[in-house]
Amino acid sequence: MKVFSTSLCIFLSFSLIVLTCVPGCKSLPKDYSDYVLVDPHITPEAKALFVNLDQIRHDHILFGHQNTLAYGVHWKESPSSRSDVKDITGSYPAVYGWDIGKIELGSNENLDKLDFNDIRKWIREAYERGGIITISWHMDNPATGGNTWDVEDNQDTVARILPGGDLHSQYKEWLNRFALFAHSLKAYPGTDNEHIIPIVFRPFHEHTGDWFWWGADYCSPDEFKRLWQFTVEYLRDEKEVHNLLWALSPSTIDSVEQYLERYPGDDYVDILGIDDYKSYREPYDINTAVERISIIVKLAEERGKIPALTETGYEAIPDPNWWTDTLLAVLNQDAVTRRIAWLLVWRNANEGIDKPNHYYAPYPGHPSEASFLAFYDHSLILFEDDLPDMYKLPRR
């Protein structure tokens, strides 16, 4: 009986390997050398993450949530492993977003008062469970000393931090602090398997808007591109940060030309994202949402990059059917929209000590709970509990 079970197991495992590998692996060289990333010295785990995201996006879209482990609308325990998403579905999200605004100042807490040691711990625990980590950076304004939204009377911060500018060495100091943080993100510390956790890094997000100091009103396309390129080269080549996939995420672009106007170049971007909230809230503009996703899918696939809806959501989700009738309706629109790798909704601010009604995922008892569960159950959508190993190159 035991012998029979063992052979059956071997047979089933073998069949599973064959079944799961054939469709995605046929056209790929064994070493995946056709995947060219921004960093030629990328860590093996980060490269595997890129390859797996590129494979999985043909069948699934991953669900992500900002700050999911830090707090929920009705709870705050520090640090905790709870999540409003898990309270409803039983699973954590597949993608975890964090923000490191204020790390540039050497602060112990980020701009939302999360302790950086807690953020490190949450990043590690999610990664060791198989989740994917993405980091944005609401960086303070180095010219004014104000915060990331300080754009008044300030047209030239980007020019001043570029090489040759009077604030360039200060900017490098800020990047040095980021490099220390990136190097400190260790998985399985103290074991043979210790390594640095891969990060989808999303600096200078929404650069086509006018609300951050790096926005389109405050620098020329050329200055923005040079800022991005300098940042990549400095972190990669000088500071030897090799665990980053570089994600660009403009907001509200409506054409290929607009996307490319401030695009830093294929050598500097791994992930072509977009942040789009407006078309997903009432009055809905499903056509625009679909069109924007189609633009990034087209641009990414022409370049061997990965498309993603790097931020979206409907604040407080006032529509009980939003997850299925709006979000899923867009994502599942056609064969093109289905090919983005993930979407991420923004944070669930705690209603007692943070901004009330500033949340983007439901909590138990929220009117959109049933729609969220249907979204979770849909075969297109993956949460963490359905993820394959994203950090090993797929077998052939």
Ligand code: BMA
């Ligand atoms: C914004 C809001 C802010 C927050 C910032 C960074 O969109 O949620 O309250 O400080 O993101 O998380």
